[in-house]
Amino acid sequence: MTEDRVIRVEPVTRLEGHGALTIRLGPGNKVKDIQFNVSSTRFFEKFLEGRPMEEAPRIAPRICGICPIPHHLASVKAVEAAWDVTPPPAAIKLRRLLIEAKQLSSHAIHFYALAAPDFVFGPFADPGVRNVAAVLKHLPDVAVQAIKLMEFGQELCRDIGAKAIHPTTAIPGGMLSPLSEGDRDKWLRQVPEMMENINKTVELAKKVVNDYIDVVTKVAVTPTYYIGLSNDGALDIYDGTVRVMDPEGKIVADFKPPEYTEYYGEYIPDHSYATHIYYKPAGYPDGIWRANTLARCNVNERMATPLADEALKEMRGLVGRPSHHTFAYHYARVVEMVQAAEMIQRLLEDPETVSTDVKLSDVEPKAGDGVGIVEAPRGTLLHNYVSDDRGMLVRANLIVATNNNIAGIEKSLMDAARFVFEQDGLKELSLPEPLVKT
């Protein structure tokens, strides 16, 4: 048999976005090629052109309904950078609260709804069972704790952003609506319960990681570069410099957003509508980097809050720094969830968060070129707009979180596939009993 075997997985499920996998196996199950085929694109870069630039933060969130808040904020920051506008401090606190609330709910949904079914029912259970609906049926306590975390995050987003999905309140120069003291108090009252659910989540995550330590340390261990925002070495998702770490763990770049074109390379593959972003000085494919939870934890020395920092240390004790373990992304997600929770508490307790001084009234549009970078749950997100002297958008370049990861996903899938097909590694792997047997 010399014919190659092609395995096509369509669609890729339980993953946000539209894609398929194409795996090509040669004789002796040799994995020849893996493609992650992102199968659609909608041309936001084009149709943002010609719009008054302040409308971009109301349009761009539709790039992703799972992480519309990072888009809203990266977009408004890009406009402000182009027009030389600095919003009042209270507005920035509100935006930070908004993005942390999103981080919390997004990580919760990802951990519980997308990843949990595998370890609850075991990765080989029937698809009719291996899903979040079944988690709800068999482990209602876990499900309720997950839902409450998501609810906390999403509803807090709604209070600040007017809508939790596709928020509308951030505007060049600040926020259109302050947070009322009444609303702030309502959220403060819910903090203790939220914290309790966070602690339970950490316990669950630790158990899962320890149960699956064989999988974490043996499957899809893929050295790459990493990219993430950093606030002087502490993990920050709203602002900072962009750090790049090489596969050996050395920080090779630490730059300000406007300098991104020196460091970001964009490769246009023939098999995906989503492009591959990489570390430009190293070239493609050598410079393939990954973003997202683990990347942020890798590039930063520490977390910005105490409990999260403890959790990070514990994680590093297991997987080291840098960690190239693809499955450690789930662990890092929980570490970040802790930071989001602590940040939310800190911001809610800060009196400035309810200041009504949240918007400038004298913003002037002008010709400019602005870059806005924030961390979306799935990685570093960049919006770059150019405006004319009326403040109309003439050119946009968008580098969304996912594109930082696609080449890395292919790389780690390749490692996983070799393990499965070439080394028949699944046989050797020690898997725990599923939490629930079906």
Next chain:
Amino acid sequence: MMAEPIPVAMGQGSSCWGCFQSLVDMHLRLADVLPLLDIKYWQAVVDYKLEDLENYPDKSIVVGLYEGMARTEEDVHLLKLMRQKCKVLVAFGTCSCYGGIPGLANAWDIEECYDVKFRENKTFSGGKVPTENLPPIEPVVHPNSDYVDFDIYLPGCPPTSDLIVKAITALLEGKELELPTYTVCHYCPREKKETPIPEILRPFRGNADPDRCLLEQGYICLGSATWGLCEGQCVSKGVTCRGCFGPPPPITQDQGAAAMSMLGTYAPLEPEKLKEQVPDPLGCFYRFTYPSSRLGRMRIRREELKEASEE
């Protein structure tokens, strides 16, 4: 006694997944709704593949939701497949009902879109349009209703979780879905005095009076041209409405035309001034409905004729 779960499916075309997220945002009510469902296809939630959906008997799924617009041939296929397999098919969200924000791409040729996406931008140059193992891109976005008939339109970008719960509950019970037909203004707490507008302001200008109608203060607000199923989420937080729920019933109305007529009535300014102060009517009044609007239809026809003449 619990009734048998009802077979349902969700198809996701080219979309942002926001409609899906809004469904998840029903939070604890999920615990009531999920057990009623026998999910037959839903890429975000269960591992069934396209092949599984293709193999189900026709009309074997009781309720199907279709999120997103049809940007690729694969989207069109999935949309038609959903129609074939589902008894009741819901156009789920504004993209599915009217083409939505991504439908704005229709204002350009597809080649112009490819240029900034794949050929030349700040981080790359000289790229080619990807083709390997990918579904071809449709040259123009048709409204989904050009491909299939829907039984129900549930607009919103995204539809609110409350609206989704209401719709799903009615559908599962086999009842008629009755929705109020008011516009956003109906739910807006701001005072309206019917005063004409002396000047149109961009939304970052000044500081708006929190109690007065935003439109009357000069900020373009599409509340009166928009179906109020959101109950005025933005306007009650100081933000103008951009019309994300599309026109009120009958939803075949042209929301953009209605909004322009409304603004002309409120702001009878000198034409030159108005053109200067409203620099982007298409992106403002047709943001969510361009493909299904009259202007959008003219554009689609032009693309079709172009294709026909190339063949």
Next chain:
Amino acid sequence: MATTAETKTQDEQWEPRILAFCCNWCSYAGADLAGTSRIQYPTNVRIMRVNCTGRIDVDFILAALEKGADGVLVSGCHPGDCHYTSGNLKLRARWALLEEALKQAGVDPRRVRLQWASASEAQAFADGVRIIVDQVRKLGPMKEAWK
């Protein structure tokens, strides 16, 4: 050969189809007067009477273009002379937005024309008709413009 000849005649035979909305109080009367005073104007227009141009929704214009009119003319009372005070000013503002939207959507705004003509200005009305017919004739059939 026959086909070429046929296409040619078809092209030559094409006549712009223009829909005109005329205000009952001025331009409709003006159009009437043009008729009775034997002032010539092209026969390409179909006139619809409205009670005031303020009654004209942007949708009317777009519907006409979408359904096959090659051009649209609106004729109303001079600013200041509207029988309902400011109906025409409202329409004029809508018109400004419409023209920009047409441009953005790739439809030449010279396919639409807004003019003022009082009941006694039969000649002005007729001249306006000639202008839009000429403009649209140069632009060609709406269908062609879509290519």
